[in-house]
Amino acid sequence: MITVLIMFFIGEMLINSDGFNNKLVSDVYSNMNNDTSAYTDPELSIDSTMAILFADSVILYDPGAMGEGTGGEPDSAFRFPERATGLPDFSEKGDSSYVSLGIGGTIVLKFVDNVLIDGPGPDIKIFSPTKEESSALVWISEDCNFFIPIGKVSSSNNEIDIAGHADQGRVYHYIKLRDDSEGSEKDEKGLGYDIDAVSAIHKAVHMVISSDNLFYPQSSRFNEKAEKVLIEIIKNIEIVDPIFIKIESFTDSEGEANFNLIISHQQACRVRDYLIEKCGQREIIYSVTGWGEEKNIQGSDEKSRIEILIR
Ligand SMILES: [Ca+2]
Ligand SMILES: [Ca+2]
Numbered sequence: 001m002i003t004v005l006i007m008f009f010i011g012e013m014l015i016n017s018d019g020f021n022n023k024l025v026s027d028v029y030s031n032m033n034n035d036t037s038a039y040t041d042p043e044l045s046i047d048s049t050m051a052i053l054f055a056d057s058v059i060l061y062d063p064g065a066m067g068e069g070t071g072g073e074p075d076s077a078f079r080f081p082e083r084a085t086g087l088p089d090f091s092e093k094g095d096s097s098y099v100s101l102g103i104g105g106t107i108v109l110k111f112v113d114n115v116l117i118d119g120p121g122p123d124i125k126i127f128s129p130t131k132e133e134s135s136a137l138v139w140i141s142e143d144c145n146f147f148i149p150i151g152k153v154s155s156s157n158n159e160i161d162i163a164g165h166a167d168q169g170r171v172y173h174y175i176k177l178r179d180d181s182e183g184s185e186k187d188e189k190g191l192g193y194d195i196d197a198v199s200a201i202h203k204a205v206h207m208v209i210s211s212d213n214l215f216y217p218q219s220s221r222f223n224e225k226a227e228k229v230l231i232e233i234i235k236n237i238e239i240v241d242p243i244f245i246k247i248e249s250f251t252d253s254e255g256e257a258n259f260n261l262i263i264s265h266q267q268a269c270r271v272r273d274y275l276i277e278k279c280g281q282r283e284i285i286y287s288v289t290g291w292g293e294e295k296n297i298q299g300s301d302e303k304s305r306i307e308i309l310i311r
């Protein structure tokens with residue numbers, strides 16, 4: 001279903017002699033495999049639920065050197081890494097829609113309102129206006145500390161599958177791209193890999209909710225703050241249109257371990273029952289786990305919380 005939507009999202013193939021059709025304002029190309037696919041009308045084909053797929057913020061930008069032959073002042077594309085966030089907006093070469101990594105340059109982006117997951121087939125799509133055969137290495141991370149190498153994207157292959165690298169069931173908020181054009185003959189005059197937008201292919205939202213915002217202390221009864229959170233959960237379900245929802249509850253280590261185990265299970269079930277009541281018409285598989293205090297680390301990280309993965 002998601003794949004079908006993505007295909008629709010990409011729109012029809014659009015080919016002309018220079019690879020770009022400048023007539024269509026805000027058209028966005030897909031890859032540079034001697035053809036250019038575009039969104040013919042972003043207003044129609046990109047709805048608000050699609051926007052969630054794209055990387056939202058810049059964590060780090062460390063541009064590399066410019067290629068030989070460009071000389072002089074740095075290209076303006078070097079100065080605005082936020083161009084790599086949000087929806088793709090490329091229109092023509094040299095416009096203000098993309099950022100150049102520079103030779104060997106690095107960017108780290110964060111998915112704020114969604115997460116990267118390993119779904120069927122490719123999981124990440126990079127929208128790059130790079131025409132030359134430049135490439136970039138890709139890493140993903142859960143915590144922006146430990147990065148897992150995933151592979152390489154290039155102008156002719158802009159999708160990447162995290163299967164085999166990522167842990168099944170884990171969610172990733174960060175992606176790092178490093179230009180790998182150094183030594184590439186074709187890119188010696190370029191600025192390395194260019195990035196317009198970075199997209200997760202599968203819609204997925206991961207919510208971490210403090211138990212205080214849902215339940216009375218040591219209880220599985222919703223408190224007065226719960227309504228606001230539950231509305232937010234339902235809103236995310238509307239956006240993702242999930243086939244699977246994982247609900248996990250974690251307590252701190254106050255009180256008896258066995259009691260915490262039981263309460264956490266009851267809390268997770270309470271959330272599931274509420275969602276079934278509200279989304280009963282949808283075909284969703286629920287997974288419910290109460291971990292008690294088992295998965296909490298003593299110290300500052302210890303926190304009673306509910307985690308919900310909607311995918
Ligand atoms: Ca995958
Ligand atoms: Ca852009």
